Amino acid sequence: EENYRSTGHILAAASGIIARNESRLGKTLFTAADEGEKLRVNGYWDGADEARSVSSEIESLQAAGVNLSKVAVLVRAGFQTREFEERFIAIGLPYKVLGTRFYERAEIRDAIAYLRLVTQPSDDLAFERIVNVPKRGLGTASLQAVHVQARASGKPLMAAAIDLVTTDELRPAARNALGGFCKDIGRWREAAAGMHHTDLAKMVLDESGYTGMWQADRSPEAEGRLENLTELVNAMQDFDTLQGFLEHISLVMDGDTDSEQGEVMLMTLHSAKGLEFDTIFLPGWEEGVFPSQRTIDENGAVGLEEERRLAYVGITRARKQVHLSFAGSRRIHGQWQSSIPSRFVQELPPETVIEDIAQGLGGGIPFGRASQARLAGGGEFGDARRGGYGPGWRRMAARQEAGSEPSFTAQGNAGGFASGDRVFHQKFGMGNVVHVDGDKLEIAFDRAGHKKVVAGFVSKP
Incomplete structure (x- = not known):
């Protein structure tokens, strides 16, 4: 069956993911379009970094004369729009939420x-x-x-x-x-x-x-x-006082983003069915977020296949460009939690993607059908010395191969940090450890102030 929307690389990437579904009918899609650009897979330190980078990419498209109505950001769940809305408003980027804006x-x-x-x-x-x-x-x-x-x-x-x-x-x-x-x-x-x-x-x-x-x-x-x-409670943590947060809300609610250059569309993957855009941004591709852990817990293999169909839908909304991303940590229920890229990222055929991973997050992701075998066996992508995610990824692969779902809660304080230690963080620079909670560290950075970070991103000078 011919797909008249997407380029060859986009269609091949989506087909590589959906082919993992056992219940899928054997339908083969093809396109008469050229191969086009490869999908870009980006890794960021945290959700805020992801929102800033996506916004910057969209601003570059706008500066190049692209009408923003041809650009969309697709998220798995409605609560994920908040961080992008905040950033779009802060930089004056016109946007429209399909549905209702967060606030x-x-x-x-x-x-x-x-x-x-x-x-x-x-x-x-x-x-x-x-x-x-x-x-x-x-x-x-x-x-x-x-x-x-x-x-x-x-x-x-x-x-x-x-x-x-x-x-x-x-x-x-x-x-x-x-x-x-x-x-x-x-x-x-x-x-x-x-x-x-x-x-x-x-x-x-x-x-x-x-x-x-x-x-x-x-x-x-x-x-x-x-x-x-x-x-909402997560958003409040970015402000020193409740009054400051409420004043911020007043400004956000008064924001007017009408523009002759169109508006970026911000919506969930479910809402995107039947729509198409030249450029698609797919943030939040992490285990537990997408695929949704709740969906897997409630529906098992059937739920996972439905999540995979959503991934297929998201990628194939794009005519020309797909920017897919994940974050190394996110604030969930008020606590910083480390995260790993979605299994769907691993399922992308390697010939269809270009990686751009933040330094310190790992230099490579095991793409394609043989990824689990390579990971478990310490092959090319599973070897940390060659830029992969190393032993942690191999342990995860081994658990999946044994039929158990991976645990996404980081274990222990592998770095052996203690209060008072002088440490270095790739993003925030030098600082002193104030408090240790498992693998979560509260650090007073010399320039960035107090931050909560994951121990895996910190080293002793």
Whole structure:
């Protein structure tokens, strides 16, 4: 069957991945187009580095006169758009999210409303948004009574509610519910002075019942909303204070990216089916992210094959260029975790790709069908002295060959680091170890400040 969209290298790369699916029908695709450019596989230190580099590549395309509407960034899960949105806004790169932008999603607006009300009790819009979310049994009549009290007293809604619960204007059930809400806001406001703002956010979302509401929800969207809430807390860690983060959100929400040069499309792989673009960026190709660990845990081999079909879809959305990337570490659930490239990266035919891996992440990836054998046997790509990932990759290959899924949690403190050690990091330079937690190090760098890094990226001078 002929493919009229993609070049030869793009089609060959996608076919090399999808051929691993045992349930796939024996359909062979071909194209009359020329071979075109090879896929570029990029490795970065972390998610922020990945977002910066992808943005820079897109800016280069824009400077060369490429209409940005012909460029797309495709991610596995909705929460991954946040880091790219932040970067696009910071550099003024026009973009459009197919669906809803991260900070405009309902669950993110709800969470931010809680935080705004904690920091500024006079915020009436925030009060109205979350006073009955999750549902507290406050009906229309009760909320109207709060508004009447606010107008009569000239006070904000929160202050009016506090006054109202001391009277008999409301039914006992509504009075207790509203009173409990007001006490919670007051308690969180007092706690904010003595705790980190990310811990405060977790406390508010958990104790308000908001997280529990989505955990109990059985709709297909619920899991994605929980992932978005986790990503929101991750985003807060880039700011020194809650107020600074909320001010940043205000700027982001006011951003206008209209452009005569078009807008970069940012979407999930599921949303991309049926679409096509000249240039495609595929970030986040790491084990546990893509393929999704949850999908594999829930559906086993069937789930893995569905993930592989998504990889095929992502690559074949491109007419001319594919930029595929992974990061050496990501912040997941508030903790830095080391990661390894997706098994789908290994499945790419070697003749279809060009590597560009950040120094220190490893100089080569075992591509193609024979990769597992080469890794296990210490062949060309599995030999660290020749630029491969070395013994760690061979251990992973051996586990896969034995039929067990690899564990993606780094083990121990292989470098033997201790607090006070003077160390060197390829990206952040010289610094002193402040705290050691397994293979995670907190380091006070001379120029970059305090950072949490993976021990594997650090050496002793």
